Amino acid sequence: MADILVVDDEADIRELVADILEDEGHATRQAADADGALRAVETARPDLIILDIWLQGSRMDGIEILKTVRRNQPDIPVVIISGHGNIEVAVAAVKQGAYDFIEKPFTTDQLMLVATRALEASRLRRENAALKVSDQQQAEILGASHAVAALRQKLDRVARTASRVLLSGPSGSGKEVAARYIHARSERSGKAFVVLNSATIEPGKMEETLFGRERDDGGVVPGLFEKAHGGTLFLDEVAEMPPGTQAKILRVLVDQRFARVGGADMVQVDTRVISATTRDLEGLIGAGKFREDLYHRLSVVPLETPPLAARREDIPMLAEHFLARLSESEGLPLRRLSADASALLQTQNWPGNVRQLRNVMEQVLILGQGAGDIRPEELPLSAGEPAEGGSILSPAMATLPLREARELFERDYLIAQINRFGGNISKTAAFVGMERSALHRKLKSLGVATVTRGGARVAVVGEGDEEEFED
Numbered sequence: 382m383a384d385i386l387v388v389d390d391e392a393d394i395r396e397l398v399a400d401i402l403e404d405e406g407h408a409t410r411q412a413a414d415a416d417g418a419l420r421a422v423e424t425a426r427p428d429l430i431i432l433d434i435w436l437q438g439s440r441m442d443g444i445e446i447l448k449t450v451r452r453n454q455p456d457i458p459v460v461i462i463s464g465h466g467n468i469e470v471a472v473a474a475v476k477q478g479a480y481d482f483i484e485k486p487f488t489t490d491q492l493m494l495v496a497t498r499a500l501e502a503s504r505l506r507r508e509n510a511a512l513k514v515s516d517q518q519q520a521e522i523l524g525a526s527h528a529v530a531a532l533r534q535k536l537d538r539v540a541r542t543a544s545r546v547l548l549s550g551p552s553g554s555g556k557e558v559a560a561r562y563i564h565a566r567s568e569r570s571g572k573a574f575v576v577l578n579s580a581t582i583e584p585g586k587m588e589e590t591l592f593g594r595e596r597d598d599g600g601v602v603p604g605l606f607e608k609a610h611g612g613t614l615f616l617d618e619v620a621e622m623p624p625g626t627q628a629k630i631l632r633v634l635v636d637q638r639f640a641r642v643g644g645a646d647m648v649q650v651d652t653r654v655i656s657a658t659t660r661d662l663e664g665l666i667g668a669g670k671f672r673e674d675l676y677h678r679l680s681v682v683p684l685e686t687p688p689l690a691a692r693r694e695d696i697p698m699l700a701e702h703f704l705a706r707l708s709e710s711e712g713l714p715l716r717r718l719s720a721d722a723s724a725l726l727q728t729q730n731w732p733g734n735v736r737q738l739r740n741v742m743e744q745v746l747i748l749g750q751g752a753g754d755i756r757p758e759e760l761p762l763s764a765g766e767p768a769e770g771g772s773i774l775s776p777a778m779a780t781l782p783l784r785e786a787r788e789l790f791e792r793d794y795l796i797a798q799i800n801r802f803g804g805n806i807s808k809t810a811a812f813v814g815m816e817r818s819a820l821h822r823k824l825k826s827l828g829v830a831t832v833t834r835g836g837a838r839v840a841v842v843g844e845g846d847e848e849e850f851e852d
């Protein structure tokens with residue numbers, strides 16, 4: 382049932398239109414002039430306005446009312462009633478943003494047809510707008526660390542162009558979110574964002590998946606390049622592409638044309654390609670596993686999503702964000718992290734990065750029995766376990782030069798110790814075997830400070846302004 386406002390100076394036409402709409406189950410309100418109409422719109426937003434153009438005794442005609450409504454509430458659909466022989470005025474009204482018009486005299490069916498279509502179109506528009514908002518939300522890159530702020534800035538810049546982007550970073554570090562972020566903020570945002578995960582497609586099916594097929598009966602099965610026409614194709618795990626497909630993709634990137642499998646005609650597409658890899662593509666090129674020419678075409682703008690362990694200061698806010706979102710979507714009471722739990726999360730290695738953090742938060746919220754703030758012992762963490770193969774090297778550290786790896790280790794180690802001693806620098810210094818002043822200098826050079834969170838002192842990275850140590 383819709384709420385429909387009928388505006389006409391002739392009472393019998395108003396009544397007639399209202400009767401027809403009410404017979405179809407809608408609620409109606411009526412107005413005879415501009416003041417009545419605008420007051421009705423202000424009182425409660427109608428789902429549809431049926432508006433006569435000529436209104437005797439009104440200070441504005443239908444077109445003026447239409448303009449006012451469009452200015453203030455542009456998403457209310459308006460259907461114009463025009464007198465016979467007044468087509469030009471009706472067409473002018475449509476140009477001003479009316480959904481459609483009907484000419485007097487009209488039949489019940491004509492009125493219902495145009496009213497139903499206007500209501501349906503406005504419902505679809507509202508749904509699409511809601512979807513677009515949720516697309517944008519899905520494509521939010523959260524984090525206040527230097528690394529994430531710099532990444533966001535680059536993504537914003539690249540979203541304004543049509544350049545191809547290659548995103549590198551470990552699994553779960555947000556490569557797909559970054560690709561969605563670019564798409565959602567680009568001129569292509571109204572068109573499709575299509576994902577291909579190369580690792581999940583059988584090699585024999587890859588070309589059909591990407592380029593489509595022409596069947597013997599003349600039917601066409603479009604591939605992902607066609608589905609993403611005008612939009613963006615995200616090639617995830619691009620290193621997993623079989624060599625034959627690599628050659629074909631290269632050709633599409635060079636001239637934006639391809640033939641479907643089983644077909645001879647060339648298909649022209651305008652598809653932006655964003656690709657992602659967790660692997661070292663340059664190493665694979667050296668080993669003859671990835672085409673160098675394709676690499677250069679894909680990585681016009683190369684960007685890196687940093688591992689979570691390299692931006693620990695983002696961990697508390699990401700964790701709180703996931704807790705809030707999950708409790709809302711699962712209908713569970715919201716729980717927050719205690720300061721100790723938050724500090725413990727910051728000492729972990731997170732080989733599965735943001736995805737792993739989200740999973741841990743999901744487990745706490747869904748499986749956790751507790752109430753109130755989440756305590757450290759409730760966190761399902763395998764803290765302190767050596768990484769696979771007995772090595773303590775995290776994936777983040779394993780690929781760094783010695784000096785940077787040592788800094789990363791020292792930073793993580795000292796943060797863990799400070800948090801173990803409740804932010805007490807003297808006790809930490811005694812335990813780690815350093816003079817208090819030397820520890821201060823070291824922490825400063827590593828960008829570590831302690832801040833008060835939830836009543837407790839915790840060590841964090843990169844919030845230099847608050848740096849102030851307690852004994």
Ligand SMILES: Nc1ncnc2c1ncn2[C@@H]1O[C@H](COP(=O)(O)OP(=O)(O)OP(=O)(O)O)[C@@H](O)[C@H]1O
Nearest residue numbers: 521522523524551552553554555556557558735736
């Ligand atoms: N900066 C971020 N802000 C908010 N959520 C994030 C962020 N980074 C990652 N996520 C979330 O973490 C999860 C994993 O992210 P995503 O799928 O983008 O990672 P990926 O690098 O593409 O992983 P893979 O290489 O395994 O495909 C998603 O649920 C995503 O929403």
